[in-house]
Amino acid sequence: MDNIENLATRFQERIDAGEKIEPKDWMPEKYRKTHIRQISQHAHSEIVGMLPEGNWITRAPSLKRKLGLLAKVQDEAGHGLYLYSAAETLGISRDEMTQQLLTGKAKYSSIFNYPTLTWADIGAIGWLVDGAAIINQVMLTRTSFGPYARAMVRICKEESFHQRQGYEIMLTLCNGTPEQKEMAQDALNRTWWPALMMFGPRDEDSPNTKQSMAWKIKRKTNDELRQQFVDITVPQAEFLGLKMPDPEIKWNEERGHYDFGAIDWDEFWQVVKGNGPCNKERIAARQKAWDDGQWVRDAALAYSAKKSENEEKSNGIKAQRSEGKIA
């Protein structure tokens, strides 16, 4: 029999050699737990993330925008599903994950605890929030756990439409009336800092980073991803003719990156702890969906039980007939 240390060493060697880990392979308990936590929270983010945008579907300014937004929000439901399925391969049930979300045991991305006050927020979310998510998710297509990596490949294929539809909304507003452009600027102002926080705490405040990098769960640190996002986004804001809501943003020739100002981490932790503007509303909406859906889940199960019962009965009759027992 192998002892745990040998297994752990061999596991690390497989990771170092770039092998993927599949659900039934031996893995350290912490690797399994970290993945259940990370993948389920990622799934919750996709699902809760539908709420702020869903808020504008009925009020989209044109049929084209409504179709685009509807398709995007539907995609996010699919992303949640891919991710829940990936987490389930590690031995947690879907219902258990749902309960963890509803009881607050599991978190989701804090960005979705901010309200969507104007139509421009839908543009800013697609551009910045999906933009930040893409940077994280592209990295995760190379993560070491097979089902997670495969879910990410599928998700990344769908995400680029999300970001483009968001940017196009911003572009249209910025080419519109002064009021429309102002609305776009206001949405950028409110979304920018929370979007930067999406990458998580600074590397020095992120004690799990080292282990996650060693296990190739993450391939880049929070700060590396955040910098990548800033570098990509600043020129896109310039193209829109919008002002970044951070006076410290400046190209740093020496570093080859944009410098940017300090993030308000107190705000970040407040929102994580449940005190953001919409935390309660979001969970209440999910709880209501769960409660209101109970009869549907029950009815579908009852229907399928009855159907297979009927099939068994008619198969029984057919068998008896062919045996000549009944006419």
Place this chain on the structure above:
Amino acid sequence: MSNKKEWPLFEIFIRSKNGLEHRHAGSLHAADPTMALENARDVYTRRQEGVSIWVVESKDIHASNPEQAGELFEPAKDKVYRHPTFYELPIELKHI
């Protein structure tokens, strides 16, 4: 925690176009195979990714054990004579 039964899990296989095999696309919960097919259509073929769907209840799939991967698959490792390159023929020979 609700004690209600969860819908069973189905594995979804999609044929992306005729001439190609069905490939595993992912999994989803559904009350029965009909619903699994309908949901698979909505989840996995929203952008014309498929022309045919198979659904199989996950519990009906029998899988090899990764711990036995060595004994199962390693015997094929040293059988180089199963590959064409094992047989050395003169270079001027054509069509073989």
